[in-house]
Amino acid sequence: MSLRTHTTAMIRPGSWPNRESRSWPRSIRPTTPISMADCLLWSERLASVVAWLSALYPESVLTGGAQMREPFLLTFIAVALWGFARWLHDREQRSWIWIAVGLAGMLMVSPAIALATLVLLGGWLWVRGEHKRLPWPIVAAAGGVFLVGIVFLAWSLSRQHDFSGGSPIGVILNWVRASVSFVVYQLERGSGQVQNVFSKMNPLAQFLFVVGYGVVQPVLPPAFFEPTTLTWHAIAVFRSVGWYVVLPLLLYAPIAAWRTKPGVERRTWLWLSLFSWAWIIICAIRAGGSQWDNPRYRLIFF
Numbered sequence: 001m002s003l004r005t006h007t008t009a010m011i012r013p014g015s016w017p018n019r020e021s022r023s024w025p026r027s028i029r030p031t032t033p034i035s036m037a038d039c040l041l042w043s044e045r046l047a048s049v050v051a052w053l054s055a056l057y058p059e060s061v062l063t064g065g066a067q068m069r070e071p072f073l074l075t076f077i078a079v080a081l082w083g084f085a086r087w088l089h090d091r092e093q094r095s096w097i098w099i100a101v102g103l104a105g106m107l108m109v110s111p112a113i114a115l116a117t118l119v120l121l122g123g124w125l126w127v128r129g130e131h132k133r134l135p136w137p138i139v140a141a142a143g144g145v146f147l148v149g150i151v152f153l154a155w156s157l158s159r160q161h162d163f164s165g166g167s168p169i170g171v172i173l174n175w176v177r178a179s180v181s182f183v184v185y186q187l188e189r190g191s192g193q194v195q196n197v198f199s200k201m202n203p204l205a206q207f208l209f210v211v212g213y214g215v216v217q218p219v220l221p222p223a224f225f226e227p228t229t230l231t232w233h234a235i236a237v238f239r240s241v242g243w244y245v246v247l248p249l250l251l252y253a254p255i256a257a258w259r260t261k262p263g264v265e266r267r268t269w270l271w272l273s274l275f276s277w278a279w280i281i282i283c284a285i286r287a288g289g290s291q292w293d294n295p296r297y298r299l300i301f302f
Contacts, residue, residue: 058242059299062235069109073300076105077117084121088130096138103145111152113300118146120275120301127267183288184210214284217294218243239295250276276301 083098154168
């Protein structure tokens with residue numbers, strides 16, 4: 001069972017306010033912190049859709065009960081987003097406690113995700129013009145968390161666990177270059193057809209091919225015909241269908257956001273679309289054509 005479900009028990013039902021009435025209608029009662037946050041930020045209908053999508057998305061079902069870092073990260077992101085939504089809605093200072101708990105948990109599990117979450121929430125505040133209302137202690141604390149996250153991330157990526165070979169930023173950049181090179185090498189070595197395609201491409205075209213190939217993983221047509229056991233065949237099809245149901249919505253999201261009335265809502269939706277696609281591309285670069293790692297990383301900010 002996903003840890004997101006257990007997180008709901010941490011928040012008392014009496015503290016689930018509605019935008020207007022401060023009480024949830026019994027017919028549409030969100031079941032996760034993410035859906036509760038969506039109800040505060042947008043509407044109950046969207047919150048209900050998010051709750052069902054989070055519960056039924058195939059990658060979420062498979063990863064939610066796995067003994068890996070993703071269930072923990074999903075929980076901590078949900079907690080941080082819940083606190084963020086409460087602050088935007090009610091300006092409750094206690095909401096920062098939830099954000100701090102979520103970020104602290106992410107720093108312990110994956111500093112990179114803590115940094116990405118800070119970018120997400122910081123950009124969200126900026127496009128809404130809320131950054132001017134932030135108390136200076138909060139801004140200083142966020143900057144401190146960002147610097148600590150960079151140091152932790154560089155330390156975890158350094159083979160010697162020190163910075164004798166350069167600055168933390170240099171360590172991260174060197175790791176990124178080495179990781180991309182390794183992903184390209186693995187993808188090329190794993191398929192004769194890819195080797196043939198790569199032989200006709202320059203390095204930039206190879207990089208773009210890796211990104212595109214990573215975005216479409218897990219590829220749906222091969223999932224129907226891949227030679228394997230019946231169980232793994234069903235799982236592959238299940239995961240592929242789930243992604244190819246969501247992918248058209250993600251492609252259309254920036255267009256729909258741009259067509260909305262100019263203002264805070266449009267800027268917010270455009271920022272969320274930009275962040276989502278940036279994360280999808282980062283996952284494609286990081287894991288390339290991996291049938292498992294790529295979708296698993298992508299799920300973190302699903």
